[in-house]
Amino acid sequence: MAVVSVRVEDAIGKVLGHDLTKIVPGEYKGPAFRKGHIIRPEDIPFLKNIGKEHIYLIDLAEGQLHENDAIRRMANAVAGDHVVLSDPAEGRINIKAGMDGLLKIEEQAVHAINLVEHAVLSTRHGNVLVKQGDLLAGVKVVPLVVEEQMVSTIEAIAAQYPPIISVKPLRQLKIGSVITGNEVYYGRIKDRFAPVFAEKAQFYNSILLGTVYCPDDRDQIKDAILTFKQQGADVIIASGGMSVDPDDVTSDAIAASGAEIVTYGTPVLPGAMFMVAYLGDTAVLGMPACGMFAKITVFDLVFPRILAGERLTRPDITNMGYGGLCLSCETCTFPNCSFGK
Numbered sequence: 001m002a003v004v005s006v007r008v009e010d011a012i013g014k015v016l017g018h019d020l021t022k023i024v025p026g027e028y029k030g031p032a033f034r035k036g037h038i039i040r041p042e043d044i045p046f047l048k049n050i051g052k053e054h055i056y057l058i059d060l061a062e063g064q065l066h067e068n069d070a071i072r073r074m075a076n077a078v079a080g081d082h083v084v085l086s087d088p089a090e091g092r093i094n095i096k097a098g099m100d101g102l103l104k105i106e107e108q109a110v111h112a113i114n115l116v117e118h119a120v121l122s123t124r125h126g127n128v129l130v131k132q133g134d135l136l137a138g139v140k141v142v143p144l145v146v147e148e149q150m151v152s153t154i155e156a157i158a159a160q161y162p163p164i165i166s167v168k169p170l171r172q173l174k175i176g177s178v179i180t181g182n183e184v185y186y187g188r189i190k191d192r193f194a195p196v197f198a199e200k201a202q203f204y205n206s207i208l209l210g211t212v213y214c215p216d217d218r219d220q221i222k223d224a225i226l227t228f229k230q231q232g233a234d235v236i237i238a239s240g241g242m243s244v245d246p247d248d249v250t251s252d253a254i255a256a257s258g259a260e261i262v263t264y265g266t267p268v269l270p271g272a273m274f275m276v277a278y279l280g281d282t283a284v285l286g287m288p289a290c291g292m293f294a295k296i297t298v299f300d301l302v303f304p305r306i307l308a309g310e311r312l313t314r315p316d317i318t319n320m321g322y323g324g325l326c327l328s329c330e331t332c333t334f335p336n337c338s339f340g341k
């Protein structure tokens with residue numbers, strides 16, 4: 001490749017080899033001139049004002065790629081379902097959500113690609129809900145010109161993984177809620193869980209089939225779970241009675257329903273006493289009383305994945321320990337924080 005640096009005064013009539021960026025802090029950041037622009041005499045003062053005394057004219061050799069062609073290939077290699085790619089601008093392609101859904105990122109593949117010299121694949125954390133148009137990742141290369149070999153190495157890495165960046169569509173789920181506890185059932189205290197379930201159902205665009213109240217009685221809780229199963233619930237949530245007291249029988253009731261227990265306990269705080277089980281295809285979740293108190297809990301890490309049609313395994317849950325500690329910030333910014341990442 002010949003990359004020739006010429007004085008801007010000598011570049012009139014020549015073709016610009018890459019986007020030229022203008023930045024005014026707080027006001028503007030973007031391309032002042034795009035690759036392919038033919039330099040005009042009136043451009044000279046403007047170029048000098050953005051600090052350019054020289055510009056590059058590029059003549060690619062065999063086996064070399066301009067940054068824009070390299071990042072187009074890289075972006076296509078990492079893009080899975082329901083994502084859209086921007087055009088290159090300033091040597092970068094943005095990958096955005098093509099629809100609302102659950103963002104999936106193959107983390108190991110991202111690490112492997114970034115080990116390739118000059119590659120830049122910068123992503124968000126996966127397993128969060130995204131809206132159509134949300135930014136998911138940016139793709140760049142460091143130099144203006146790269147060897148084609150570098151890009152084919154990245155394509156080969158990407159081929160070893162499932163789609164690296166994708167968005168899974170969400171289902172609308174039918175939820176049955178079973179609220180347990182003698183103190184609520186016998187009217188000693190006012191129930192505080194039902195409003196939480198109503199809010200969660202609305203937030204996650206799900207349908208609440210109904211709410212059944214049970215005392216701390218294993219068989220009554222079990223029967224309520226089985227009734228919701230018969231009614232076609234996709235998810236059954238049983239609240240309270242999930243910890244260590246003798247009256248805490250909810251986990252026993254879930255087991256007695258015949259559900260297959262994936263985990264009792266999660267390495268997430270709040271949510272240590274949470275249970276994930278499956279009765280056929282119906283997820284049965286044991287929600288400890290922290291779910292009534294904390295705005296965001298392990299439920300908010302688990303539920304989006306169920307919405308996206310995933311059946312959670314024990315490693316899915318145990319992997320949540322790294323980053324599973326909520327800092328209970330005064331102003332909650334979840335999912336834009338370390339919780340669940």
Ligand SMILES: Nc1nc2c(c(=O)[nH]1)N[C@H]1C(S)=C(S)[C@@H](COP(=O)(O)OP(=O)(O)OC[C@H]3O[C@@H](n4cnc5c(N)ncnc54)[C@H](O)[C@@H]3O)O[C@H]1N2
Pocket residue numbers: 179180181183184189190191192193194239240241242243244245248271272273287288289290291292
């Ligand atoms: N010694 C230990 N104590 C606790 C442990 C532990 O491991 N060892 N775990 C703690 C964790 S973590 C959680 S979370 C809580 C809650 O556990 P439970 O799900 O068993 O909650 P309950 O005992 O049923 O109730 C606790 C508290 O919340 C009130 N409650 C429950 N449901 C309702 C409702 N629908 N409406 C209003 N109030 C409700 C209940 O009356 C109790 O005051 O345990 C920790 N403790």
Ligand code: MOO
Pocket residue numbers: 268269270271272273274288289290
């Ligand atoms: O299930 Mo409890 O969170 O750890 O509060």
